[in-house]
Amino acid sequence: MASLTATLTRITRRRIWPRTLIQIFFFAFIALVSINHTLAESGAGIPFLSSASLHALCPFGGVVSIYQYATTGTFVQKIHDSSFILMILVTFLAVLFGPVFCGWVCPLGSIQEWVGKLGKKLFKRRYNNFVPLKLDRVLRYARYLMLAWVLYMTAVTGKLIFADIDPYHALFNLWSSEIAVGGVIVLAVTLVGALFVERPWCKYACPYGALLGLTNLFRVFKIRRKEEACKNCSLCSRSCPMNLPVNTARVIRDPQCISCLECTTEGVCPAPGALEFSAGGK
Amino acid sequence: MRLTAKPLALIILAVLFGGVMVTSAFNWWTTESSKVPAKFTEGEAAGQYNPADIRGSYTFGDIEKNFAVPAAQLAAAFALPAGTDPASFKVNQLESIYEGPEVEIGTASVRLFTAFYTGLPYDLAEEESYLPRQAVEILTALGTLSPERLAYLAAHTVDLDAPAAVETALPVTVEGTPAPQVSGTPNAEHTPQAVDGTVRGKTTFQELLDWGVPQERIEAVLGGPMPAPGVVIKDYVTAQGKEFAAVRDALQAEVDAVLKK
Secondary structure: OHHHHHHHHHHOOOOOOOHHHHHHHHHHHHHHHHHHHHHHHOOOOOOOOOOOOOOOOOOOHHHHHHHHHHHHOOOOOOOOOOHHHHHHHHHHHHHHHHHOHHHOOOOOOOOOOOHHHHHHHHHHOOOOOOHHHHHHHHHHOOOHHHHHHHHHHHOOOOOOOHOOOOOHHHHHOOOOOOOOOOHHHHHHHHHOOOOEEEEEEEOOHHHHHHHHHHHHHHOOOOEEOOOOOOOOOOOOHHHOOOOHHHHOOOEEEOOOOOOOOOOOOOOOOOOHHHHEEEEEOO | OEEOHHHHHHHHHHHHHHHHHHHHHHOOOOOOOOOOOOOOOOOOOOEOHHHOOOOOOOOOOHHHHHOOOOOOHHHHHHHOOOOOOOHHOOHHHHHHHOOOOOOOEEEHHHHHHHHHHOOOOOOOOOOOOOHHHHHHHHHHHHHHOHHHHHHHHHHOOEOEEHHHHHHOOOOOOOOOOOOEEEEOOOOOOOOOOOOOOOOOOOOOOHHHHOOOOOHHHHHHHOOOOOOOOOHHHHHHHOOOOHHHHHHHHHHHHHHHHHHOO
């Protein structure tokens, strides 16, 4: 109990502590449901806790099912109504706030961040700066290729092709027979990569992040920088997990922003009102 | 309008969990398959359910409901372990209980069996599927298969060590449950089972054969041809309108005679 209190105290000392709590909550929730799914299949499920499959709780399953649903009226195998509903809810949140699903909810993003904290301790300021800028710029387009490949292959085959290499699926199936070797390999590479680069999967490979990131172009609430209040300290850019040049922009429209709010005045920015998450205005 | 982390956190929770609650209230929130396969949209079978859309989460009971293939027939075809309830047996459990080095008996096998059993169209080039010999015998006994389908079966039959000796309640995918092994190559010779020698309510004809009782002796007791070996004796005898106890005793005598030799 004392250690729990100490942990909570440590978390709430952070400026964006609600995000940390939400991340822990969703990580634990998905892990519990996934474990319960395995238990339920052997007749030992925990009562009062959902035993839905991981696919049923993944909004990206709804995205890859759109084509099949439109053409045949059925879902891709293993995908259910719940995936569609979650897709709609996450899209609604993204239109309002950008990819908050990535920055606040996605357990794979969270675990990359947590592994990244170890990387920060190991490499200090070199952390998250290992990839040369030119290469980084090119690699960031890879997730769009991944999105196109996943959508095309799923439409053609009618199967959940992505599950075979999905690190998120692997993370919560390490104990089950549903685990795919490809997914484990990608997960391992992702977590090792997270020691050097913050959120490597999100930056370079996540197809759902690629799609949700597009909402940054027109989201209602945007991260805005007031030049007149800015002290040009660059703390915002240095704290950005996605390495965005926040200190030179007026409005963050980059599709890579995950709306984590770490850069804002509520986060690291020392200048009151210089960086805020707001609606209205240009 | 400015938004900070606390209200944003509450909004995220409210939208996600509120959305789930609202859609649940309207019965839209489902995390399991409706167990209703897609229908053919063209051709002679238009409007009928497509066996290629059978999912691993379907039970044999779901297949019986959608395709009128008796769950007991499926259980016999895939030689389910003794004590298994066919109606609640999930198709994807087959992959767990039949582990083979070269071929897989799983969801694709059930799709193939269902398509051939019902005579519905099935794209054989879509995925290569194998069936246990018991399933093939049931299908060929129907007498409705085209030469092309018979040829396909001839090249896609595997002999299984029937899991009849496994005494387990559902589900059978529990770790540690002995898994019946698929013999190394398709059409390989059948490997005899360990001798048990007691005819029970769940004993199959295959077990009698494994114990060394000749087929003609079994047929003599039955007073007619023996069905597919994977069929449970009691199910068959009862379906024939005979008293199981009498047949069981006669078959037990045959078994005892063989084992005494």
